[in-house]
Amino acid sequence: MMKKSLAILLSGTMLLSAAFMTGCGGGSSSEAPKSSAASEASTPASSAAPEASEAGSEAPASSAAPEASEAGSAAPAGDVNVPEAAKASYEKLLAAEESLMTTDNHPMMAEGLSFDVPAVDGDAAAMEELPETDKNHWHYKEYLDWDQSADAQFPESPADGQEGKKVILIVHGAHAWTTCYTEAFKAACDAVGMTYDIYDPNWDQANQDSYVDQAINERPDAIVVIPVSADHATQQFKKITDAGIPAFCSNTTPEADAMNFIISYTGPNDWYQMRTLAAMLGESMEGKGGVAYITHNVGGSPYYARCYGPMTELAEKYPDIETLDIQSPGFEASEVKQVVADWITKFGDKLNAIVLADDSDQAIGAVEACQAAERTDIKIVAAGISKQGLELVKSGDLFGMSYQTCQGDAGLAVRTVSEWFCGIDVARVNYLSTDIATKDNASSFEPCQW
Amino acid sequence: MSEVKKNENTTAPKVDTRKTEINKFTLLFNKLGIWIIVVLLIVVGLIVSGGQFFGKSNIQSILEAVALVGMVCAGLFYVTYSGNMTDMSVPITMAFGGVMAVQCINFGFVGAIVVGLLAGALIGVINGFMIGKMRANAIIWTLAVNLLISGVIRVVWQGKMLYAEDIAREDMQDSANLFYSISRTYIGGVISLMAIVMLVMFFISWIIHTKTGFGQKLKIIGTNYEVAKFSGINCTRQLMIAYVINGLCSATAGIFYAALRKCASYENGTGYDFDALTAILLGGVSLNGGKGSIAGTIGGVLAYGMLNNILSWVGLGTYSKYLVQGIVFLFIVWLNTYSNRKLGKA
Amino acid sequence: MEKKNFKLNAAFINRNRSYLLLVLIMICGLFAKNFYTPYNIQAVTGNGSLVIWLGLGFTIVLIAGHMDMTVMYMSTFAALLTLGLHADQKLPWLLCVIIGALMGVLNGLIMGLLVTKLKIHAFIASIGMQLVLRGVMYVYCNGKELSIGKDYTWNDMLNGKLIPFLPLSTYFIITTIFIFGVMVILRYTRLGRNIHMVGGNAETAWLAGIKSDMVVIAAFVISGLAAGLGGALNGIYSGAANVTMGEKGISPFYMAFTACVIGGTDIYGGKGSVIWTYVSLIMIAFLKALCKSTELQVLVIGAALVLCLVYETVAKYNRDKVLGRRPNLYIEYKNETGNAK
Structure with missing residues (x-):
């Protein structure tokens, strides 16, 4: 009896849960255009903003945009040619740009920046021959220096504005950063009048692959991906572009070859920031001493940027600074603490500075190890801008960290997608504005975004 | 009849050629077990580090590194000891304990800790019921629980990370700070609170194991379940207690972990199942159950921490460490099984 | 042939639960938007293939009465090796795949020897091998990601359709053929029956004259081969491989394991079928496509x-x-039914 009733119970539960899920699957898309608090900002889509001021806000600091011109797309100089059909949408975008602010009071949808790509002779294989401390060794990782003749056939922009378009965002995984990013993405989408769907593969590569397939299956108007891994990105973006859907890449840099299939990349210039940070660190160390590195997840773009970026910079400017060790203990405070404690015992006074790839868990572990060993003289720098990190900066435990606006990142992605829908030529690479947070200017980054 | 025939057929008297004497080495290893390895590791460590191995900071570093694993081991010992191999739901018990403690920080510091511990005990009760009463396969069941509770935490908190100071009300910020500080307190400025808690837990565990009826009963259950059943031991209850102790210990580790990390999420505690099992097996606790001691487990935990420490002294990267750890693990487990078999204990 | 008695009762439902669940999911799919598109079916089955290889290996070892938790790392290693050999040594794809599969076989052999000759419990041995494999992988590729580069020939082939009108990728079809091959081995050959027998009761099997050690090793080798071959093909199919594959999210191992249990393979060994696992894994693949959020996927699969x-x-x-x-317990039962004296 019990067996039978259990079986019935089992199948019944299965049926219920399946029905529940189906409901969720169907319902999520209709839920999407829910108005969030931030969308209030989108209402004043007045036509008050004259054409001239549009042009003014459109011609930003990036007067030198060599990549854009190289890509064959005319840089937006002076008037922006917006097709008639997209005028209303474009004005909405401009209104959103003015009104949306990040929680720490920086503009959320600011114009992206470009950086010069230095020339190197030789391909990626030739560069790998160089020593790891040579800047050029990492050239193809640092700059999205791709072969533009191999560009795929991109889909044409509809040039009728972004309003009513559907975007699918595939993030990399659940994290406080991601939550902040997706909230900002939603707010920005609401402000410019796009609908959205967000997939979260939980840091799993295979999962992200299947989400890309699902996203293509939904046939949205555009897909934005934050790739989990740089190498997989090529395949993912190839799939999307082959399916005739415009592909945008956000935040983490893909392999340079993947750019052949990406309409535009938006995100922080990690390498540049880490170099700036390293220069600052080198100056404060007066050009001598030993540095140890704790890396990001091995293999991802932040791994290279946040370990070898500062290393090459220090090697170039301050050749007396010694690299002691590189370890990848992951993101557990206790593991990092142990690694740092071991370093302190092992290297003793030779250890003068530590470069971290993360300013939350890793920073907590490293700072605590130094405090436990009463080695507060060790200078620690980190990448990122989290609440824990900023508190450590304010208390002086962290010497400095790079400021990467998370909400601005999402804003820039939405902005780029919208511009593309409006028929404007978008730059192939858009970087966020950069900054370094130290004890002196920490207050300008408060309250923290995440 | 048949016996007579047999005798007729055999021409020469049969000599029993089976070995009866016991290898000295296996006996020694079986008695002293892990502490030989601990001494060995200390010697190696002294050589590698050039005498700094016993420095204050290094001892501190080893103790802190093993504190969390040690806390888990103090409870997991009973599961292995009772013949149920291991508890694969340790990671999620840790995560759940941490998440619940942080979520309930508004009940005050003590309330949060109690809720966290209760959460761990709850998982212990579920495991204990299914494994003790229903005799489910321990590994498979705990794997399933791990997946299920992980799903529950992910869905309920949407994969977010929980920060105590965000959840705490204005007047409760003090308890949030107190919560964070438990992983950062140093008794007398030398030994961290975590290490003390670990040692206290081991001490309690040792008393339970050696001085109470529960420990004795568990030994019989671990050695032979059926025999235990027929000698009138309430196996279900003992196993339930074992799993609840395990849940409590894992949750304690999880709370300290959340405090150390300053945030709680579903991924806290990943990998601690294998780490703790490694330490326990190094300590000579038999997977078949009924054999092992708390002293051995402490040795295993220390050996595990010292091995890591020595490997970083040698200068191996995080990932080459895995290779060495794996080989050492396999070797020691083999040595354990081998010496047990030679002594006819397994 | 004799016609079997057909009764729709709990036993029938239980026996065929993997099929019934698949049907259930398919019915649910009718209500979801964009579910029955050729693209979706091709993508879902293709992406689910890696787990099918792992589930296959896991099932065989489980039938033989052991647990092999290394399958996931084995397949990752095979994928890394395949891509690495193609990129560095410029070997042709076929050779790379064969070497990747052979590496799986080697690993299966080591596992088998650890379990049978050194008498280490399979579960523990696989934990140790996991660590070793992880170390070896990191040493091999230095933590870097490896990709197929710009050579899309095999990638396109595996992603493309083998039969023009059928929306199934070549990779999935290869998987299916392999699964049926293994099913035939398990069901109709002496080795296959021996695997079942050793799993059911190792002692009896030994007394019956089966070289149980050899059989267990064979089971591990088949498992290694499946994981290796599947991993190697998956590396090419998905275009890149990295060391941390499957360490986050729902690991493929968990899905393979879940499918074994849902399919009805006995967790104590001796009973089971790779087809059950296969069907359950297809079910899980579609289930994942059905519930969009990862959180829900984990919860539903766990439940x-x-x-x-x-x-x-x-x-x-x-x-x-x-x-x-x-x-x-029998006395309890008697008491319940009122037959006790």
Whole structure:
């Protein structure tokens, strides 16, 4: 009896849960255009903003945009040619740009920046021959220096504005950063009048692959991906572009070859920031001493940027600074603490500075190890801008960290997608504005975004 | 009849050629077990580090590194000891304990800790019921629980990370700070609170194991379940207690972990199942159950921490460490099984 | 052929639960938007293929009465090796795939020897091998990601359709063929029957004259081969491989394991079929496509696993009661039914 009733119970539960899920699957898309608090900002889509001021806000600091011109797309100089059909949408975008602010009071949808790509002779294989401390060794990782003749056939922009378009965002995984990013993405989408769907593969590569397939299956108007891994990105973006859907890449840099299939990349210039940070660190160390590195997840773009970026910079400017060790203990405070404690015992006074790839868990572990060993003289720098990190900066435990606006990142992605829908030529690479947070200017980054 | 025939057929008297004497080495290893390895590791460590191995900071570093694993081991010992191999739901018990403690920080510091511990005990009760009463396969069941509770935490908190100071009300910020500080307190400025808690837990565990009826009963259950059943031991209850102790210990580790990390999420505690099992097996606790001691487990935990420490002294990267750890693990487990078999204990 | 009695009862439902669940998911799919598009079916089955290879390996070892948790790392290693050999040594794809599969075989052999000759419990041995494999992988590729580069020939081939009108990728079809091959081995050859027998009762099998050690090693080798070959092909199919594959999210190992249990393979060994696992894994693949958020996927898969386990355990508990294998329970049972003296 019990067996039978259990079986019935089992199948019944299965049926219920399946029905529940189906409901969720169907319902999520209709839920999407829910108005969030931030969308209030989108209402004043007045036509008050004259054409001239549009042009003014459109011609930003990036007067030198060599990549854009190289890509064959005319840089937006002076008037922006917006097709008639997209005028209303474009004005909405401009209104959103003015009104949306990040929680720490920086503009959320600011114009992206470009950086010069230095020339190197030789391909990626030739560069790998160089020593790891040579800047050029990492050239193809640092700059999205791709072969533009191999560009795929991109889909044409509809040039009728972004309003009513559907975007699918595939993030990399659940994290406080991601939550902040997706909230900002939603707010920005609401402000410019796009609908959205967000997939979260939980840091799993295979999962992200299947989400890309699902996203293509939904046939949205555009897909934005934050790739989990740089190498997989090529395949993912190839799939999307082959399916005739415009592909945008956000935040983490893909392999340079993947750019052949990406309409535009938006995100922080990690390498540049880490170099700036390293220069600052080198100056404060007066050009001598030993540095140890704790890396990001091995293999991802932040791994290279946040370990070898500062290393090459220090090697170039301050050749007396010694690299002691590189370890990848992951993101557990206790593991990092142990690694740092071991370093302190092992290297003793030779250890003068530590470069971290993360300013939350890793920073907590490293700072605590130094405090436990009463080695507060060790200078620690980190990448990122989290609440824990900023508190450590304010208390002086962290010497400095790079400021990467998370909400601005999402804003820039939405902005780029919208511009593309409006028929404007978008730059192939858009970087966020950069900054370094130290004890002196920490207050300008408060309250923290995440 | 048949016996007579047999005798007729055999021409020469049969000599029993089976070995009866016991290898000295296996006996020694079986008695002293892990502490030989601990001494060995200390010697190696002294050589590698050039005498700094016993420095204050290094001892501190080893103790802190093993504190969390040690806390888990103090409870997991009973599961292995009772013949149920291991508890694969340790990671999620840790995560759940941490998440619940942080979520309930508004009940005050003590309330949060109690809720966290209760959460761990709850998982212990579920495991204990299914494994003790229903005799489910321990590994498979705990794997399933791990997946299920992980799903529950992910869905309920949407994969977010929980920060105590965000959840705490204005007047409760003090308890949030107190919560964070438990992983950062140093008794007398030398030994961290975590290490003390670990040692206290081991001490309690040792008393339970050696001085109470529960420990004795568990030994019989671990050695032979059926025999235990027929000698009138309430196996279900003992196993339930074992799993609840395990849940409590894992949750304690999880709370300290959340405090150390300053945030709680579903991924806290990943990998601690294998780490703790490694330490326990190094300590000579038999997977078949009924054999092992708390002293051995402490040795295993220390050996595990010292091995890591020595490997970083040698200068191996995080990932080459895995290779060495794996080989050492396999070797020691083999040595354990081998010496047990030679002594006819397994 | 003799016609079997067909009865729609709990036993029937239980026996065919993997098929019924698949049907259930397919019915649910009718209500979801964009579910029955050729693209979706091709993508879902293709992406689910890696787990099918792992599930295959896991099932065989489980039937033989052991647990092999290394399958996931084995396949990752095979994928890394395949891509690495193609990129660095410029070997042709076929050779790379064969080497990747052979590496899986080697690993299966080591596992088999550890379990049978050194008498280490399979579960523990696989934990140790996991660590070793991880170390070896990192040493091999330095933590870097490896990709197929710009050579899309095999990638396109595996992603493309083998039969023009059927929306199934070549990779999935290869998987299916391999699965049926293994099913034939398990069901109709001496080796296959021996694997079942050793799993059911190793001692009896040994007494019956089966070289149980060899059989267990063979089971591990087949498992290694499946994981290696599947991993190698998956590396090419998905275009890149990295060391941390599957360490986050729902690991492929968990899905393979869940499918084994849902499919009905006995967790104590001796009973099971790769087809059950295969069907359950296809079911899980579609289930994942059906519930969009990862959180929900984990919960639903976990709930399904726990429900099946509870059912099995309770059924076994009751069986033990009735059969009198545990006399004290038998008395309880008698008391319940009122037959006790």
